[in-house]
Amino acid sequence: MIIGLTGGIGSGKSSAALIFERLGIGCVDADRVAREVVEPGEPALAAILDHFGAGILTTDGHLNRAALRDRIFQDDEQRLWLEALLHPAIRQRMQQQLAAFQSPYALLVAPLLFENDLDQGCDESVLIDVSEDIQIRRVIERDGGSEAQARAIIDRQMSRADKRARADHIIDNSGTLAELEAAVVALHHSFMAKLPTQSPPGPTS
Known part of the structure; x- marks a missing residue:
């Protein structure tokens, strides 16, 4: 359940x-999962880098969230592209984590x-x-x-x-x-x- x-x-x-x-x-935090799927080495981060360019990363290779917000803040097309990329990845990761728990629900x-x-x-x-x-x-x-x-x-x-x-x-x-x-x-x-x-x-x- x-x-x-x-x-x-x-x-x-x-x-x-x-x-x-x-x-x-067992608890799965959607916000935490949303951060996990854009960590270095994750396919979603590679796709974001390919789409937006290197300026979307920090100097240590992590997602620059402030820069990403600036890019999508007033651009619905870019925001919808990002949501189409991230939402399925987040849902899949959440389902995997929920299924792994051994707690009663x-x-x-x-x-x-x-x-x-x-x-x-x-x-x-x-x-x-x-x-x-x-x-x-x-x-x-x-x-x-x-x-x-x-x-x-x-x-x-x-x-x-x-x-x-x-x-x-x-x-x-x-x-x-x-x-x-x-x-x-x-x-x-x-x-x-x-x-x-x-x-x-x-x-x-």
């Missing part, structure tokens, strides 16, 4: 994922779970939810910057109402870390209860 976990910036989805991991559940952690339809490959989805005011406060406390910058990031993501309508399970994370842990543990037990139980071995002849 694969569970998709998502939440807007500042919602606490990373904290929730850590709690699932402490419960023995696996967790796919993705900020854009619904935006990229990744929930279609999951059995159930979980939304870590807080109000926009709490999101903004947490983002400013964590990353600095202004309220306007934090709000701009939130506005680029799917609306809170649309995420709530699409999620199978919603955890309110407006309280304490202990309350979040209690909610995650309760949901974990419900997932475990849905798993098929193994029949005891029959008598040997």
Whole structure:
């Protein structure tokens, strides 16, 4: 069973994922996989280099993410080319990692779970939810910057109402870390209860 976990910036989805991991559940982080597929030696990085030229690399041969953002920021054609290259590679890598886990079920952690339809490959989805005011406060406390910058990031993501309508399970994370842990543990037990139980071995002849 694969569970998709998502939440807007500042919602606490990373904290929730850590709690699932402490419960023995394997987690694949979509953002981490997106970085892995463009590491030196990966086919995707070679394709990006061939398409954009050597200026897209740092001096040590890694992807220059700032330079890449500049190239695609206002160029929809280049952005779509990049997405067509990376999205299949990311999905394949995530599927490989999820299939490798030996835990009772696996967790796919993705900020854009619904935006990229990744929930279609999951059995159930979980939304870590807080109000926009709490999101903004947490983002400013964590990353600095202004309220306007934090709000701009939130506005680029799917609306809170649309995420709530699409999620199978919603955890309110407006309280304490202990309350979040209690909610995650309760949901974990419900997932475990849905798993098929193994029949005891029959008598040997």
